Amino acid sequence: MTGLDNDTIGVIGVICMLLLVLSGVRIYIAAAAVGLVGLVSMIGWDAGAGMIGTIPHSKAVSYTLSVLPMFILIGYLAFHAGITQALFDAARKWFGFLPGGLAVASVFATAGFAAVSGASTATAAVFSRVAIPEMLAAGGTLATLIPPSAILVIYAIIVEESVGRLLLAGFIPGIVSALIYVLIILVWAKISPGIGPAIKGYTWSDRIKSVPGTMPVISVVVIIFSAMYLGWATPTEAGALGAFVVFLMALMKGMRYDALKDSLLETAKLTVMIFSLIWGVLIFVRFLGFAGLPEHFTQFITSLPFEPWVVMLFILLGYVILGMFMDAIGMLLLTLPVVYPAVMALGYDPIWFGIIVVKMAEVCLVTPPIGLNCFVVSAVRPDIPVSTVFRGVGPFVVADFLTVAVFLIWPEVITWLPNQMMN
Template identity: 55%
Template sequence: MTDLDTSTLGLLSVVFLMALVAGGIRIFVAAALVGFLGLASLRGWDAAIGLAGLTPYAKAASYQFSVLPMFILIGFLAFHAGLTRNVFEAARIWVGRLPGGLAVATILATAGFSAVSGASTATSAVFSRIALPEMLGRGYKVAISAGVVAAGGTLASLIPPSGILVIYGIIAETSIGKLLIAGFVPGFLSAAIYVLLLVFLFKRNPGLGPAGTAFPLREKIASIRKVSGIAVVIMIVLGGLYTGLLTPTETGAAGAFVMLLFCVFRADFKLENMAHAFMETVKVSSMIFAVIWAVLIYVRFLGFTGLPNDIAAYVLSFDVNRYVILIAILLFYVVLGMFMDAIGMLLLTLPIVIPTIIGLGFNEIWFGIILVKMAEICLITPPIGLNCFVVHGVRPDIPMNKIFQGAAPFFVADVATVGLLIAVPEIVLWLPNQMAN
């Protein structure tokens, strides 16, 4: 085939893949199928079978992939150790007296839990069971209560240890350690902006929910001791990554081991809880790896077509400011996020987008944080809005329209945050630039 033929074939494969996904075919099935058929058309059936069999193993057998199950395990162990409720109670004691105190406490608690959990949907599911009943029981409006839990869960996408940042780092072939550290400041900045938004909303409209009562200093100090497990794991993760003393995988293993100890030494420890944590980790990890393996087959096919480089060259030929192209790419992700989950969306598009971003002269770590922030936005916007569906799954008595209504102010806050990160790249890059190489 000529170069034109292979590029056209690659473009047709993208259209075919999107059509399959839009038709309800699972991403890992669609990507593997299109990738395999594409390889067969270019290299023949024997070569396609060989490449489809070897490519997933050759890539996924990499040491860096083992960080994913470690980070996932930390979150499930923290949940079964009871640390989720402890962090919410501590936040409630410290900030409950503020306007919208329970909602503010929920955001702070989700941020704290996000520092030991790399999964947004898991975070929303946990706090739908812990924080949502508390807010509704205290007379908070249903929409804002559900919206807070859905939006709070998105913080796990940025705050390390973040599973989606690990996936981005693997596909973009950039430093996972620096990526995770780069997500720290933007993640907690997002949480701070959420808090300011809630205080503003509840001050303007006290009918959204009452403020709580103030607690004495003694109780505040006692509440800190109850979240010491999370604090220790956070120090291990951030300290190990920042100093370079531990690789991301070693950091995940050390964090999981410490969290396991907190589980074992709890007075109400049950062996079945640990078994559940391990089984849930296996299930989630298997799902993620299935998508990664399938997409790697498709990416190998795209590499043969030359489509990513052709698209990059075409986009770079435009005589416009590079930020115009960047914003167009981000808007494309907003539309795509209406129909796909974040992991699948990133895995399918990054092989095409990354060459363009590098060609435009943008830092790939900075872009990764921006892109994951866009993925957070997609988690709370219709029609998919996965975190909103998670909240509805836990509380089916709350209509979906109410949850999306409550999450709408956080969409505005997220857009403002993205604008801030684009305008001031040092918010993202300063901390990783200080790291030991």
């Protein structure tokens, strides 16, 4: 229709997409608009518009996608049931004696909440009310790895991988990430003792009495993890069961109707946002497929005169740069359709790459100028400027890069657990 070949239309579409996003247009709108115009340019209005019209319905009714609202609901129910405060109190009593005790407690508390919440921003917002804000901006990112994780589900949907295997694969890396955060805090507190003094005065009796308050989280983690690992339930069924258990615990804690309504509304809002992103970007992905860009990029990557690990480092560097300007979910939705086939052609494991790329997405959540978690924390705690939060997360960004290095050198840290599931 336009006189241009599909390759040229594809390149123009990618440039237009990036310009729209950088100018402030929401990703799902920019992706859908560029995808529509691009497809119509290549195959005509009737075929292009007809194809695009089927995407929202076909994806909305996908059984795999139904796991997202279940995991998100678990997190909001846990928050409104008051489980978060009990987690932080227990972590403070058990780990507060360490150098930087409050920050260490924050890490373990956020890791625990991440195990029942699929949303990183929700984790950061919830704990910013009770713990160190700078720490929570970084600690909230643990929710992207520790199952249940919404962003891992999105990765699985995009690349058509097993949701269950990916969620299990995130468990050990999530723990490793938390331990490296703690290591950074301990070293930092030794060098500069004033940043986080140890918390003294808790007895063993105080510690033991704090344990029952953590049982709701432990119960949900055991239910979800064992159900998926042993094959008793699909991820969606495990998520639904986990949400039901948290709901019952919330009722026993005296949850009122208003709190339940807020949980459901917040779950619906976040789910709609994620679904809209998926629909818009999938339209753009369909356009890229017709333009042939994924195949061309794969051919280019595999023809480079470098070892695969060198190419991988360049890919990860690209994610670092993109993460300065885009949110994590949008970045993965836009890049994976092109990058994933190339990575597979280099011989990497799809589960391993999923954890690596999601870990890189964590870095985006705390790096300027976007740094969504930092803005969330600053909004919850307006007494602390966002610039202060960004400076405070600096050491934890270093910790994230150190964690990625561990996963690159020892890929078995990621692949061991899901491989056990297959045996």
